[in-house]
Amino acid sequence: MTDALRFHVPEPEVRPGGAPDFSNVPIPKAGSVPRPPIDVDPRDIRDLAFSIIRVLNRSGEAVGPWAGLLTDDELLEGLRHMMTLRAFDARMQMAQRQGKTSFYMQHLGEEAVATAFRKALQPGDMNFPTYRQAGLLIADGYPMVTMMNQIYSNEADPLKGRQLPIMYSSKEHGFFSISGNLATQYVQAVGWAMASAISGDTKIAAGWIGDGSTAESDFHSALVFASTYKAPVILNVVNNQWAISTFQGIARGGAGTFAARGLGFGIPALRVDGNDYLAVHAVAKWAAERARANFGPTLIEHVTYRAGAHSTSDDPSAYRPKAESDAWPLGDPIVRLKNHLVLRGVWSDERHAQAEAEILDTVIAAQREAEKHGTLHSGNKPSVRDMFEGLYAEMPPHLRRQRQQAGV
Amino acid sequence: MTDALRFHVPEPEVRPGGAPDFSNVPIPKAGSVPRPPIDVDPRDIRDLAFSIIRVLNRSGEAVGPWAGLLTDDELLEGLRHMMTLRAFDARMQMAQRQGKTSFYMQHLGEEAVATAFRKALQPGDMNFPTYRQAGLLIADGYPMVTMMNQIYSNEADPLKGRQLPIMYSSKEHGFFSISGNLATQYVQAVGWAMASAISGDTKIAAGWIGDGSTAESDFHSALVFASTYKAPVILNVVNNQWAISTFQGIARGGAGTFAARGLGFGIPALRVDGNDYLAVHAVAKWAAERARANFGPTLIEHVTYRAGAHSTSDDPSAYRPKAESDAWPLGDPIVRLKNHLVLRGVWSDERHAQAEAEILDTVIAAQREAEKHGTLHSGNKPSVRDMFEGLYAEMPPHLRRQRQQAGV
Amino acid sequence: MPRKTMIEAIRDAMDVSMGRDEKVVVFGEDVGFFGGVFRCTQGLQAKYGKSRCFDAPINESGIVGTAIGMAAYGLRPCVEIQFADYMYPAYDQLTQEAARIRYRSNGDFTCPIVVRMPTGGGIFGGQTHSQSPEALFTHVSGLKTVVPSNPHDAKGLLIAAIEDPDPVIFLEPKRLYNGPFDGHHERPVTAWSKHELGEVPDGHYTVPLGKAAVRRPGSAVTVLAYGTMVYVAQAAAEETGIDAEVIDLRTLLPLDLDAIVASVKKTGRCVVVHEATMTSGFGAELAALVQEHCFYHLEAPVARVAGWDTPYPHAQEWDYFPGPARVGRALIETMEA
Amino acid sequence: MPRKTMIEAIRDAMDVSMGRDEKVVVFGEDVGFFGGVFRCTQGLQAKYGKSRCFDAPINESGIVGTAIGMAAYGLRPCVEIQFADYMYPAYDQLTQEAARIRYRSNGDFTCPIVVRMPTGGGIFGGQTHSQSPEALFTHVSGLKTVVPSNPHDAKGLLIAAIEDPDPVIFLEPKRLYNGPFDGHHERPVTAWSKHELGEVPDGHYTVPLGKAAVRRPGSAVTVLAYGTMVYVAQAAAEETGIDAEVIDLRTLLPLDLDAIVASVKKTGRCVVVHEATMTSGFGAELAALVQEHCFYHLEAPVARVAGWDTPYPHAQEWDYFPGPARVGRALIETMEA
Numbered sequence A, B: 001m002t003d004a005l006r007f008h009v010p011e012p013e014v015r016p017g018g019a020p021d022f023s024n025v026p027i028p029k030a031g032s033v034p035r036p037p038i039d040v041d042p043r044d045i046r047d048l049a050f051s052i053i054r055v056l057n058r059s060g061e062a063v064g065p066w067a068g069l070l071t072d073d074e075l076l077e078g079l080r081h082m083m084t085l086r087a088f089d090a091r092m093q094m095a096q097r098q099g100k101t102s103f104y105m106q107h108l109g110e111e112a113v114a115t116a117f118r119k120a121l122q123p124g125d126m127n128f129p130t131y132r133q134a135g136l137l138i139a140d141g142y143p144m145v146t147m148m149n150q151i152y153s154n155e156a157d158p159l160k161g162r163q164l165p166i167m168y169s170s171k172e173h174g175f176f177s178i179s180g181n182l183a184t185q186y187v188q189a190v191g192w193a194m195a196s197a198i199s200g201d202t203k204i205a206a207g208w209i210g211d212g213s214t215a216e217s218d219f220h221s222a223l224v225f226a227s228t229y230k231a232p233v234i235l236n237v238v239n240n241q242w243a244i245s246t247f248q249g250i251a252r253g254g255a256g257t258f259a260a261r262g263l264g265f266g267i268p269a270l271r272v273d274g275n276d277y278l279a280v281h282a283v284a285k286w287a288a289e290r291a292r293a294n295f296g297p298t299l300i301e302h303v304t305y306r307a308g309a310h311s312t313s314d315d316p317s318a319y320r321p322k323a324e325s326d327a328w329p330l331g332d333p334i335v336r337l338k339n340h341l342v343l344r345g346v347w348s349d350e351r352h353a354q355a356e357a358e359i360l361d362t363v364i365a366a367q368r369e370a371e372k373h374g375t376l377h378s379g380n381k382p383s384v385r386d387m388f389e390g391l392y393a394e395m396p397p398h399l400r401r402q403r404q405q406a407g408v
Numbered sequence C, D: 001m002p003r004k005t006m007i008e009a010i011r012d013a014m015d016v017s018m019g020r021d022e023k024v025v026v027f028g029e030d031v032g033f034f035g036g037v038f039r040c041t042q043g044l045q046a047k048y049g050k051s052r053c054f055d056a057p058i059n060e061s062g063i064v065g066t067a068i069g070m071a072a073y074g075l076r077p078c079v080e081i082q083f084a085d086y087m088y089p090a091y092d093q094l095t096q097e098a099a100r101i102r103y104r105s106n107g108d109f110t111c112p113i114v115v116r117m118p119t120g121g122g123i124f125g126g127q128t129h130s131q132s133p134e135a136l137f138t139h140v141s142g143l144k145t146v147v148p149s150n151p152h153d154a155k156g157l158l159i160a161a162i163e164d165p166d167p168v169i170f171l172e173p174k175r176l177y178n179g180p181f182d183g184h185h186e187r188p189v190t191a192w193s194k195h196e197l198g199e200v201p202d203g204h205y206t207v208p209l210g211k212a213a214v215r216r217p218g219s220a221v222t223v224l225a226y227g228t229m230v231y232v233a234q235a236a237a238e239e240t241g242i243d244a245e246v247i248d249l250r251t252l253l254p255l256d257l258d259a260i261v262a263s264v265k266k267t268g269r270c271v272v273v274h275e276a277t278m279t280s281g282f283g284a285e286l287a288a289l290v291q292e293h294c295f296y297h298l299e300a301p302v303a304r305v306a307g308w309d310t311p312y313p314h315a316q317e318w319d320y321f322p323g324p325a326r327v328g329r330a331l332i333e334t335m336e337a
Ligand SMILES: Cc1ncc(C[n+]2csc(CCOP(=O)(O)OP(=O)(O)O)c2C)c(N)n1
Pocket: A132, A180, A181, A182, A209, A210, A211, A212, A213, A214, A238, A240, A242, A243, A244, A306, A310, C029, C058, C082, C086, C089
């Protein structure tokens, strides 16, 4: 007689009330994963999908074959970008609480991912980001005031109040207009990269997706097209362990890792310590070189942890232990890079504290400047006319009638 | 300076006019692939996704660890099923040419896949087939007359003329209503299997998809859900090398095989010689046992060749060499099983010829019977009332009004 | 009688249904442990176990696709799409599969599923948390589409939907979750505890699909509305002093055409309101039907008030929303026509 | 002037566009080497190379999704969905992405793509090769929707669509591919070579989007039609002897409302016809607009003749199809009303 079937629903190790437990997360030693040549046969590096590339060790040293790509100045700049992003987040989070905007999403704990990645790209390359990659803009020098204008939907909002806060767009900075619909843009990144190849250009694209969103179908579409046409694209999965209240095990299912998804497509798949600025940058650089040299796509899983709430509408204490973030074994990306720079003798606690203060001043100054243009519920706003405009290159008659009806 | 990017479009080895070439298709020796225990850790059998499980060797012997599951009588029955399906196809193909129906799709060269698979299932299990698995019905004893009534959309059509020819449905025979939309049912199979597990039942499900259709997003959905909830489902990919005019390389991209797709989900993935009745049956049985024993899903890639046209609307000579089918290295499934049975001394050329004639008679008799009920353009038809009925359990008022308007 | 919010009423409907029929299962994104981002499924996993209420991967097509398979097996899945704006990946499964399985298999297989989704704007959700896609469902033969406007109906309609033998799209106007909202966003929010339709009987009851309700009797003009717009229409009637009859359609398909025709024949005028984009919205169908069935009784063209033909903007939310001022203007124009 | 089938005209439009602008790329399922299951792209790969015309994986969402990315890069993709019935997996990309990119980025990025798809029934294609989903596009702000009815227009409209700076849905009535079909399926097929609208000028020309054409002038009643129904309407007019003015809308969005209103004000009566399912079909929008803009000129309710509210059946295809008899009856009833 056959036993009855049982229904299996994956569960996180602990829930609120329990003690955080990451003992099941294997963390390879920094420097232990080899760096293959960029023309490697993807079949020869399948194991990289199950390891983690790390550069900074516990003592703050940069070790192993992925180390040594960045100068001290570049690292100091990276530190500043991460600190800026964190300060920016804190202010905007507060601005939302003060009713200056409707919504905000922060990057706490994940600052290294996008900031380090951005520096591996070249001008003209294009990112197709999710809502948690503002680091791309910060690291590319996009003005914070403009970001805030967008968040406030004020009169200077470059998107005219049409988009939700943080759904930035900047072609100039290689940052594709963010969509609120998850995963849709992953496959668009592949299309952009295909277009670059079709045009005999040298520019590459990067797609971004969260761990939870890899479950969406467009993730598959992206891999199918990238694999088939060897598109010059970097496919990033930011595994921050959570998708709102849902732990990564629901999206990942029985696969050991998200990087493993690449194996079924013959796409080289690497996992990287997402809280290690140097590692993220080195892996991104490797993938960018591959793409630009016509070797096709690379899948990168950035292993990190969403230390904050999903968004200002979320309270994570309802679904995970409060202290889970402190127990995260890969540490804090800012602290780790700071320690490394201190160890190298180019940074100190004092300079760090000073930089923090300076950065805060800059952010606050930007905020003051932005608020001169208004915030969501006060001051000047994008006009009602702006609501009707810009949908089509030329306004069709029915919309013109509606605009007249609206009296604008 | 960076070189310009190049756009890569995969191409089949040969096109019409060229000589068929399958030298790039590695065919392992029959009997050479081990048979793991059903509780195997999927990580330990990743190589099975790149090999081919085969039982019948070139001499017609059944060899290796996957052999020995079926009695002579069962094999003889299997042969009869395949021959019946082939004869059925030939008659229906002709019937379409004679204008008795609008459309037909045959299974030529792929007869082993569904017929052998069906015998590994138990009553109550449910298939979610594509349009190329009529072998499931034939092997389960579903009446050919009923199939033909459906194909003819005649007065006895169990689907009342509503569905395209060959889009059968039979709950009783574990055959879910076929959809004309590719891939949609793959994930439904997973849902059915989840329901069985939720209910503490012992029944399992099987999903079916073609090589080309694995590119569809629902293929991904199915793998995500099956992997996450360890659903008792067998996920079949029938790789018959072609998707209408498109060779399998477009869907497969840079992956070596379609089975490889399972690796990214921790789902055991096996490739099987789809033209080998014994191998298909043995692999199906293994997967069914796993599913029933709560070990979750299995992905099976059936390696076969679509020897005929895609459908009656298609002419393959426009996109592949005419003789390509003869060059297919895995041979013809009927010939191979026949040879095996002859070798075993339970069959002969004479009996085969005789069986062929008998089967043809049976098919023709069924056809005569079906044609008594009419064919698409002649004889009695499902009524116009049938068009309005059965959309909802109870006909809503607007449809009642429309039916009255139509005067029925 | 106990007063409940619409969220509590919806949760209660699932609770009652799960308690009565073990074939009812509930799943969706964040629906299990956490109980849904709007908390509509809170407590159901704890009460009925992980096999009856669980978290799903973020894949709407997979959620609906597996629900269809479960329904074919014999379960009665009631699934949640986190926002109606995210139903598009599931649109293929809903329209090409769920809607057609009974028909194409001649009843061999059926598809009793309910797909719940929060709909509509008014929470500064921008273009991806504000959509009202009802017309995309009413155009599809084989689906039923329901839009409750209050806790009492929400519970009764949801139980009826779960018990219905066919697929039902259940659109929940999220701006009504916590109170009847009449479009006056500048005023304090009213709670359901202050409203008689917040009274939700305990236990099992149904509100039948396909029956409209008159929310405000009147003789001068008929207003056809559903969801949030029911309250906006009532407010517009009060504020203009026009004796409008406000009909809450509740179910868009099957539609209660008899109730509509009876009212319009009485009033001779009709205004149709909805929040969705105007062009090809469900209001078009309503206007077409009204002029077809009441042509000789109509004293003015059927007017439509709807969301503009643009995506739902963030900053200009209240310029987009067809509030009481715009509806009022349409009432006046229709009376003066 | 050379006469061409609609297939040849469509191919010619892509050929001309690819020749003039190397940013134009064409892809889709079976579109490359083979030239498409309806052969609309035959020869383009051979002429322009595999980088400009190629086969795509069977993934409609991926086809449209990559096209959007290409458009953002600066190309002008013109992609094929093998049948309109298979556009549903791409519906999310079309409606939530293509339609909104210009708007939400305030023009920072744009999406000049064309998505071609064969539509409509009449080839015994059953419920999955016969659909007419135009209303699902006209409800979505940001898209344009075009339905040509003859080779001349097909070429000119397709070139205009490819050159348009915004996303265009291009629906090709497959029953018209080889000849003007008036619904008399029992009669021999007419070829385009016998029809003056089969005359297709060589080289570049456009038919502007948003402009209707009067196919049959008349004074008794206006018939609004597009695609195959243009010929059905003409046949119905001839057969009933009713002096109907048949308007071929050509573009559904933007709609040529001026042409419609002018005609209906002249005739005082209107019949709207389409093949798609009636409820919430584009006919609803047309009827709503006509009664709104021509109320005081209307002498009868606007009538709709459309596909029934069921999936497109196989055996009962001609009972489903709104042929000349049904349209004729509506004309008579509208005249007698
Ligand atoms: C298509 C779609 N479905 C659902 C949502 C609602 N939603 C927004 S964010 C989110 C979780 C995403 O998690 P993950 O991909 O891990 O990204 P993270 O927030 O962790 O960066 C969900 C379900 C959405 N925006 N779009």
